[in-house]
Amino acid sequence: MILTGRFSGPPIVYVLSAIFLLILTLVLDASDITESSRLFLRLSGRVAMFLLFISFGASALHRLFHASWSHYLVINRRYFGIATGILLWLHFLLILSMSITAPEWFEASVPWFILIPGSLTFLLVGLMVLTSNGYSQRALGPATWKRLHLLGGYAALVSFVGEYLLVLFLQPLLLPDYEFVTANSPVLAYSLLLVPLSLLYLRLRK
Numbered sequence: 001m002i003l004t005g006r007f008s009g010p011p012i013v014y015v016l017s018a019i020f021l022l023i024l025t026l027v028l029d030a031s032d033i034t035e036s037s038r039l040f041l042r043l044s045g046r047v048a049m050f051l052l053f054i055s056f057g058a059s060a061l062h063r064l065f066h067a068s069w070s071h072y073l074v075i076n077r078r079y080f081g082i083a084t085g086i087l088l089w090l091h092f093l094l095i096l097s098m099s100i101t102a103p104e105w106f107e108a109s110v111p112w113f114i115l116i117p118g119s120l121t122f123l124l125v126g127l128m129v130l131t132s133n134g135y136s137q138r139a140l141g142p143a144t145w146k147r148l149h150l151l152g153g154y155a156a157l158v159s160f161v162g163e164y165l166l167v168l169f170l171q172p173l174l175l176p177d178y179e180f181v182t183a184n185s186p187v188l189a190y191s192l193l194l195v196p197l198s199l200l201y202l203r204l205r206k
């Protein structure tokens with residue numbers, strides 16, 4: 001398969017990271033930094049969710065389909081996982097940068113009860129990226145390494161579910177003055193909520 005032969009291993013991380021940075025520079029617009037940042041947050045959040053689906057869900061997908069594409073995902077899940085983490089960190093760094101570029105928006109839209117659990121997830125995801133190599137795997141030992149990667153993967157998964165529960169149901173209670181663009185397209189919002197829920201189902205089914 002062309003895909004398997006040409007786009008495998010570390011180049012997955014290099015190429016995807018270059019694309020993320022290109023999109024960031026194309027999307028950010030100094031004349032409306034708040035809205036352009038929000039657009040990048042939506043894009044990065046959604047793409048990271050699909051990348052988590054194919055990396056954290058690779059083995060479950062292969063058990064289900066036994067196809068060459070799912071085998072490709074299994075052998076490259078580390079690299080898709082690292083790309084997921086890099087994109088989530090761009091999401092996080094952009095949010096933090098908005099405390100300087102859009103301080104009023106930040107103060108009104110990023111309460112502590114979202115910032116603290118979100119930051120913990122980004123921290124775990126960052127640790128996953130830093131330890132996604134053979135040296136760290138040996139240094140931590142297989143059991144600790146696996147525990148860290150399960151914890152980080154599930155923390156990201158639960159955060160994605162939380163994001164769409166917030167957009168669809170919890171916003172009036174938790175962020176009464178905030179308007180989620182995605183809430184205007186309920187079909188899209190429900191479809192996006194189905195992505196992490198399907199991943200959870202895939203991971204938990206025997």
Ligand code: HEM
Binds near residue numbers: 042088116
């Ligand atoms: C520090 C905490 C976080 C803050 C303040 C934050 C903030 C935001 C903002 C402002 C948006 C754009 C929403 C809009 O106005 O349209 C967004 C989108 C998104 N975020 Fe985050 N985020 C946080 C953590 C996370 C985490 C931990 C995840 C998942 C691992 C995540 C996943 C997403 C997703 C999937 C979207 C796209 C939502 C959509 O389709 O409308 N976020 N985030």
